[in-house]
Amino acid sequence: xxxxxxxxxxxxxxxxxxxxxxxxxxxxxxxxxxxxxxxxxxxxxxxxxxxxxxxxxxxxxxxxxxxxxxxxxxxxxxxxxxxxxxxxxxxxxxxxxxxxxxxxxxxxxxxxxxxxxxxxxxxxxxxxxxxxxxxxxxxxxxxxxxxxxxxxxxxxxxxxxxxxxxxxxxxxxxxxxxxxxxxxxxxxxxxxxxxxxxxxxxxxxxxxxxxxxxxxxxxxxxxxxxxxxxxxxxxxxxxxxxxxxxxxxxxxxxxxxxxxxxxxxxxxxxxxxxxxxxxxxxxxxxxxxxxxxxxxxxxxxxxxxxxxxxxxxxxxxxxxxxxxxxxxxxxxxxxxxxxxxxxxxxxxxxxxxxxxxxxxxxxxxxxxxxxxxxxxxxxxxxxxxxxxxxxxxxxxxxxxxxxxxxxxxxxxxxxxxxxxxxxxxxxxxxxxxxxxxxxxxxxxxxxxxxxxxxxxxxxxxxxxxxxxxxxxxxxxxxxxxxxxxxxxxxxxxxxxxxxxxxxxxxxxxxxxxxxxxxxxxxxxxxxxxxxxxxxxxxxxxxxxxxxxxxxxxxxxxxxxxxxxxxxxxxxxxx
Amino acid sequence: xxxxxxxxxxxxxxxxxxxxxxxxxxxxxxxxxxxxxxxxxxxxxxxxxxxxxxxxxxxxxxxxxxxxxxxxxxxxxxxxxxxxxxxxxxxxxxxxxxxxxxxxxxxxxxxxxxxxxxxxxxxxxxxxxxxxxxxxxxxxxxxxxxxxxxxxxx
Numbered sequence: 053x054x055x056x057x058x059x060x061x062x063x064x065x066x067x068x069x070x071x072x073x074x075x076x077x078x079x080x081x082x083x084x085x086x087x088x089x090x091x092x093x094x095x096x097x098x099x100x101x102x103x104x105x106x107x108x109x110x111x112x113x114x115x116x117x118x119x120x121x122x123x124x125x126x127x128x129x130x131x132x133x134x135x136x137x138x139x140x141x142x143x144x145x146x147x148x149x150x151x152x153x154x155x156x157x158x159x160x161x162x163x164x165x166x167x168x169x170x171x172x173x174x175x176x177x178x179x180x181x182x183x184x185x186x187x188x189x190x191x192x193x194x195x196x197x198x199x200x201x202x203x204x205x206x207x208x209x210x211x212x213x214x215x216x217x218x219x220x221x222x223x224x225x226x227x228x229x230x231x232x233x234x235x236x237x238x239x240x241x242x243x244x245x246x247x248x249x250x251x252x253x254x255x256x257x258x259x260x261x262x263x264x265x266x267x268x269x270x271x272x273x274x275x276x277x278x279x280x281x282x283x284x285x286x287x288x289x290x291x292x293x294x295x296x297x298x299x300x301x302x303x304x305x306x307x308x309x310x311x312x313x314x315x316x317x318x319x320x321x322x323x324x325x326x327x328x329x330x331x332x333x334x335x336x337x338x339x340x341x342x343x344x345x346x347x348x349x350x351x352x353x354x355x356x357x358x359x360x361x362x363x364x365x366x367x368x369x370x371x372x373x374x375x376x377x378x379x380x381x382x383x384x385x386x387x388x389x390x391x392x393x394x395x396x397x398x399x400x401x402x403x404x405x406x407x408x409x410x411x412x413x414x415x416x417x418x419x420x421x422x423x424x425x426x427x428x429x430x431x432x433x434x435x436x437x438x439x440x441x442x443x444x445x446x447x448x449x450x451x452x453x454x455x456x457x458x459x460x461x462x463x464x465x466x467x468x469x470x471x472x473x474x475x476x477x478x479x480x481x482x483x484x485x486x487x488x489x490x491x492x493x494x495x496x497x498x499x500x501x502x503x504x505x506x507x508x509x510x511x512x513x514x515x516x517x518x519x520x521x522x523x524x525x526x527x528x529x530x531x532x533x534x535x536x537x538x539x540x541x542x543x544x545x546x547x548x549x550x551x552x553x554x555x556x557x558x559x560x561x562x563x564x565x566x567x568x569x570x571x572x573x574x575x576x577x578x579x580x581x582x583x584x585x586x587x588x589x590x591x592x593x594x595x596x597x598x599x600x601x602x603x604x605x606x607x608x609x610x611x612x613x614x615x616x617x618x619x620x621x622x623x624x625x626x
Numbered sequence: 627x628x629x630x631x632x633x634x635x636x637x638x639x640x641x642x643x644x645x646x647x648x649x650x651x652x653x654x655x656x657x658x659x660x661x662x663x664x665x666x667x668x669x670x671x672x673x674x675x676x677x678x679x680x681x682x683x684x685x686x687x688x689x690x691x692x693x694x695x696x697x698x699x700x701x702x703x704x705x706x707x708x709x710x711x712x713x714x715x716x717x718x719x720x721x722x723x724x725x726x727x728x729x730x731x732x733x734x735x736x737x738x739x740x741x742x743x744x745x746x747x748x749x750x751x752x753x754x755x756x757x758x759x760x761x762x763x764x765x766x767x768x769x770x771x772x773x774x775x776x777x778x779x780x
């Protein structure tokens with residue numbers, strides 16, 4: 053019997069560390085000698101904190117654990133009467149967890165990421181030297197999980213065939229897409245899978261150096277990676293002569309915060325200690341990469357799939373998925389969704405199945421409006437396209453992209469014009485400045501969108517946005533610029549009526565754009581409790597106790613606090 | 627400030643090509659920010675031009691040219707946090723501390739900084755204060771977290 057506490061970043065924020073200590077202490081008090089170990093996140097973030105008990109191959113997950121639950125679990129572990137089962141994950145959630153095979157997330161939350169023997173016991177670091185690695189990767193159909201979906205085999209093969217010494221394998225762990233956190237979960241929950249994935253790649257392409265470029269914003273992931281690299285070195289799995297006639301050295305490099313460094317040539321510039329600006333391709337990194345040497349770059353989730361493919365064969369991987377997209381993919385479900393967290397699903401499921409079956413649908417009984425896929429390079433997909441299958445090609449046809457797997461779900465209270473403004477604000481800030489169209493074009497688009505959401509929309513704005521979008525797509529060097537207009541273009545494609553109502557009628561249908569709102573008090577419903585008047589920072593609300601109040605719109609700053617505090621639903625925004 | 631505490635680190639990393647960012651990260655870890663004098667010192671020790679170092683330091687969001695408060699509040703502006711009302715948190719915290727984005731309170735205790743996605747989307751809206759993550763915040767709980775720190779510091 054083993055006890056694991058889910059201590060990914062989400063678990064930590066929910067108080068898992070304190071619960072682990074408490075459980076250990078309670079077990080000591082009860083006189084039981086059971087170690088309480090650390091694990092990563094199983095993906096069910098909405099159920100954190102989670103404590104899992106492993107019995108053979110079976111796991112029992114105790115969810116939303118609090119101090120009382122810890123006491124019950126301690127009593128259960130010591131064989132005393134208890135009510136621990138009250139905290140067991142319900143059948144529905146437990147079945148969802150098992151519904152689809154997990155490949156990239158196979159070990160997350162199920163092993164101790166700080167113990168290499170756990171990874172080995174789960175089949176890790178097994179011998180792959182007798183296999184035809186490139187043939188297996190080719191037959192698996194694995195495509196890059198970072199966003200572009202480029203064939204992994206093709207990249208590896210190019211590096212192998214590239215002339216030049218000092219080849220380098222680089223892991224892109226600079227997960228910057230707002231709304232995506234699967235790479236963080238894998239790094240925190242199963243860091244050895246990345247190191248082994250790198251090792252397999254390095255052996256296949258003939259590289260002796262490996263670099264993991266990881267975001268500085270992920271302190272826990274960095275700490276677990278450091279531990280894992282040290283353990284792998286000590287165990288002889290990497291380092292000098294780790295394989296017959298083969299050495300492979302791995303180091304970790306902390307990124308310094310620049311979204312554009314997700315682009316591979318920018319990432320290489322950053323590794324070289326320069327400003328992280330992309331350059332023209334070709335030459336591709338496979339020919340001239342890190343300090344001019346042939347380099348292979350894949351993202352975290354891509355590498356996490358590699359050891360599984362070696363163990364189970366490329367055919368087993370390609371048996372999952374669709375004609376054009378093989379294997380499974382991890383998605384981060386967030387926003388207005390009931391069951392927020394990570395899900396790994398086979399390619400080919402529909403968006404509806406992912407959001408409504410796996411994610412449980414929309415929070416608070418509201419109506420689904422759109423799902424944002426692919427972050428600042430992607431787009432918002434409306435309800436009418438929810439039956440689109442999850443496949444690189446099918447998603448691209450909607451105007452969005454698969455991206456790295458962030459799915460931010462929006463309901464009727466999300467304004468799509470403001471959402472487009474939000475993404476342009478992001479890309480305008482993150483544009484590295486090298487290409488004029490991207491640097492200035494995104495800023496001009498942002499200004500227009502800002503003006504529209506501030507109530508200053510004019511006829512011709514939509515056309516100008518479309519024109520700028522086309523120019524930026526054509527004139528930008530890298531993926532950041534080329535895709536930056538996508539969030540605006542998809543919003544215009546599917547939610548043009550919202551733009552028009554902002555511009556012509558000066559109304560925000562989602563009631564999110566403050567400048568377009570007017571707060572009023574329904575005199576029928578107002579009981580004169582005076583709460584709103586007390587909370588109003590602008591002193592805009594007046595009225596006598598037990599008499600209906602009113603709002604002075606000249607003074608009102610439209611902060612909305614009155615509507616939030618009113619217990620009678622008397623304050624309305626129009 | 628005595629910059630010489632950085633010497634051993636620079637000596638160790640100087641022979642490694644491309645380690646400028648690593649050196650700047652260590653410098654900021656020790657001194658809290660990168661004043662011009664420190665950039666000039668690193669230039670002297672590494673042989674890089676000060677303009678180049680300044681160029682790199684200003685490119686990345688991690689590097690700061692101004693000191694920060696004892697507690698750095700990083701308020702997430704990712705998509706999930708945006709959808710779940712990050713702007714309400716910003717207003718509440720900005721109001722409570724009397725500073726706007728990037729500002730530091732007069733007592734030097736807090737710096738309020740809006741940041742790109744922290745990767746804690748399932749906890750949205752979220753913020754980090756130093757290395758601790760706070761999730762599922764409302765204006766009230768965000769302010770309460772800050773007040774708890776204020777109380778402990780008194």
